[in-house]
Amino acid sequence: MIACLYNEQGFPVCGRREQINVIKCPTGDTILDNPGFRNALRKALKDSRADSVPTSVRREVGGYAVFDTTGLRVVRTETVSTPCSVDYTVPANAVLIFHTHPFNPPEGLSGPDRFPSNCLGGLAGLQYDVNSWGGPSPDDWKASISTGKPAYIIDKKRIYVTNPLVSDSTQWRASIKRFDWNTRRCKW
Amino acid sequence: MVVIKVPANRRTSMRFVALFTAVAITAGSDSAQAQIVCRPADAQTANMIRYMKVLVAATVPADSESVGVRTAYKIPAASPTQVTLVTSETKCKSALAAFKSKVPGQSPVPTRIYVLAVGSVYVVWNPRQGVGSEWAPHLILNSKFQFLEGFGG
Numbered sequence: 001m002i003a004c005l006y007n008e009q010g011f012p013v014c015g016r017r018e019q020i021n022v023i024k025c026p027t028g029d030t031i032l033d034n035p036g037f038r039n040a041l042r043k044a045l046k047d048s049r050a051d052s053v054p055t056s057v058r059r060e061v062g063g064y065a066v067f068d069t070t071g072l073r074v075v076r077t078e079t080v081s082t083p084c085s086v087d088y089t090v091p092a093n094a095v096l097i098f099h100t101h102p103f104n105p106p107e108g109l110s111g112p113d114r115f116p117s118n119c120l121g122g123l124a125g126l127q128y129d130v131n132s133w134g135g136p137s138p139d140d141w142k143a144s145i146s147t148g149k150p151a152y153i154i155d156k157k158r159i160y161v162t163n164p165l166v167s168d169s170t171q172w173r174a175s176i177k178r179f180d181w182n183t184r185r186c187k188w
Numbered sequence: 189m190v191v192i193k194v195p196a197n198r199r200t201s202m203r204f205v206a207l208f209t210a211v212a213i214t215a216g217s218d219s220a221q222a223q224i225v226c227r228p229a230d231a232q233t234a235n236m237i238r239y240m241k242v243l244v245a246a247t248v249p250a251d252s253e254s255v256g257v258r259t260a261y262k263i264p265a266a267s268p269t270q271v272t273l274v275t276s277e278t279k280c281k282s283a284l285a286a287f288k289s290k291v292p293g294q295s296p297v298p299t300r301i302y303v304l305a306v307g308s309v310y311v312v313w314n315p316r317q318g319v320g321s322e323w324a325p326h327l328i329l330n331s332k333f334q335f336l337e338g339f340g341g
Contacts, residue, residue, distance in 0.1 A: 017239050084321040084340070111260030113222045115340055120320025122291030123340045127260060129323070131239055132341030137322035173239065 025186040027179045031072065031096060032152070032159065038181075038188060039067060040074035041098065041154045049078075050102035050156055056116035060086035062099025064149075074098075084119040088148050097143060103128040104140040105135075105157050107183055113156075128155075133169070134176030135160030141172055157182050198232035226280035227302045232315065233273050236326075236341075240306045261328055262336040266307030274303035274310065282333040283312045290335050291325050309336065 003111050030054055031037055044061050060083065063076040072095075077088040080155040083102060090097050105128065112128040134143060136153045144151035144162040151162040161177040180186040227233070244266040246254030258265065274280060284301040288294075293310035294314075304311040309328050323340030330336050 082320060084323065106253050106257050106260065109248070109256040109259070111256055112339075115321075115323075119340075120242050121316065121323075122294065122325040123321050123323055126325055126338035126340050129252075129257075129326070129339040129341040131242075132236065132256065132326070132339075137340075138316065138324070139322045170238075173235065 024188050025179075025181065029177065029179070031065070032161070032179060034072055036072055037074060040065075040183075041100075041152065041159065042188070044076065044098070044100050045102065045154055046101040050100065050103035052118060055103075055113065056084060056118045057085040058102040058116070060084065060100050060102065062086050062088040062097065064088075064090045064094035065098050066091070066093050067095055077124070082118060082120070083116050084123060090149070094149055095146070096150050096152055097147060098154070099140075101128070101153055101155040103155055105130040105155050107157055128159070130155070130158070131173070134162075134173040135178060136172075136176070138163055138169070141169070154181070181187065200230055223277055225284055225300055226275050227300050227314075229273055233304070236302070236304060236311065236313075237271050237273065240271045240304060240311060244268060244271060244307055260337070261339060263309055263311075263328060264307045270305070270307045272305050274305050279303060279310075279333075283310055283329060284334060286329050286333045287312050287314065287327055290327055290338070313341075324334055 023035065034188050047061050049058050059081045061076060061078045061081060063074065063078065065072055065074045067073070077090070078086050078099070080087045086099050088099065103115075106112045112130070115123040115126050115128060117124045135158065136144070136151055140151050140153055141162055144164045145167050148164050150164055153160045157180065159179045159181055161179070163175050166172060166175045181188045206276050235291065240263075242251075243254050243258045243263055245262070245268050246258060274283070280301055280303050283303045284298065287301055298314045300314075302313050308331055310333065311326055311328055313324055313326040321340070326339050326341050327335060328337045
C-alpha cells in the first residue's frame, strides 16, 4: 500500500507504507499533515508557555506560513501579546495565519481552563469557551475573513481551522474544522 | 413622532406650538431610548441560542463534553424550548446591573445587554469592547440575577 509523508521542507514523500513513517493522526488537511507545520505549531504552543503556572505568564504567539522554494515556511511575527490576545503581521502572499490559545479546552466531562487575572475586558476568572464560535474567537474569524486566509488556532488539545469564505457568523460554528492533536483519542 | 393638534378655535401662537412640540419630541425620544436595555435578536443571539440548546439537551455518553461544559457553567439540563431571548426590560435592567457589577470599567459603559433565558438561569453578555482580549465575557446569572459562572466566548 502506498502512503505519503511530508518531509521537513513540506514536500510529499510517497512510498510503500511499511517503508516510510506514516504520519500520526492524519487529518486529511494537507497543511496540517505537514510535519514541518505540525512542529511549528507545537513550538508555538511551547513558546506560549502553555503549561506554565501561574497561567498569567502564558502568552499567545502567532504568525503565518508561505510556500516558497524550500516548501512550506512558517514565520512567527507576534509583537504585543497576553494570555488571551496577540498582534501579528501577515503578508499578502501568506497561505494561512495561525496562533495559539494556551489553555485547555473541555474534554469529556472535564471543564475548560480559566482565564488568568491579566486577561482584560472582564475575562479574568472566566472559562475558556471553544464552542460559542467553534473554537476561534470572533476576532480570529474576522482576521481570517479580512485576510482571506484560513486561521489555524492551536490550544492544548485541539486545532481549529476556519474557512475564510464563511462571513455569516451564524455559520461559523458549523463550518469549523476541528482536529485532536493531544487528546485521549489522538496524540501527535 | 409627536403630533400636536391645535383646535381651530384657540388662538395659540405658533411659536408656543413649535416650542412645545420640540420639547415633547426630545423628551419622548430620551424616554424611549432610556427604556431599551434589551438587545434585540440578531446573529449573536441566533448563534448563542443554538449553542445553549445543544448544552441544555446534552446527555452522557452521546455528548459528554457538552454535559461537562454545562456542569462547569452551572447551567441546568432543560428542554431546548426553554432557551429564549429575553425582551422584558425589567429583567434586562437587572441583568445589566449585574453585568456592570461583575465586569466593571468597560468603556463605553454598557447601556444595553443581550439576555437569554436558559432554563432557570440567564446568559448575559455584551459585544466585545475591543480591550485587551479576543473574547467577550458571558455571565451566567441565577433567577435573582446573581452571578453563578462565566465564560469568554
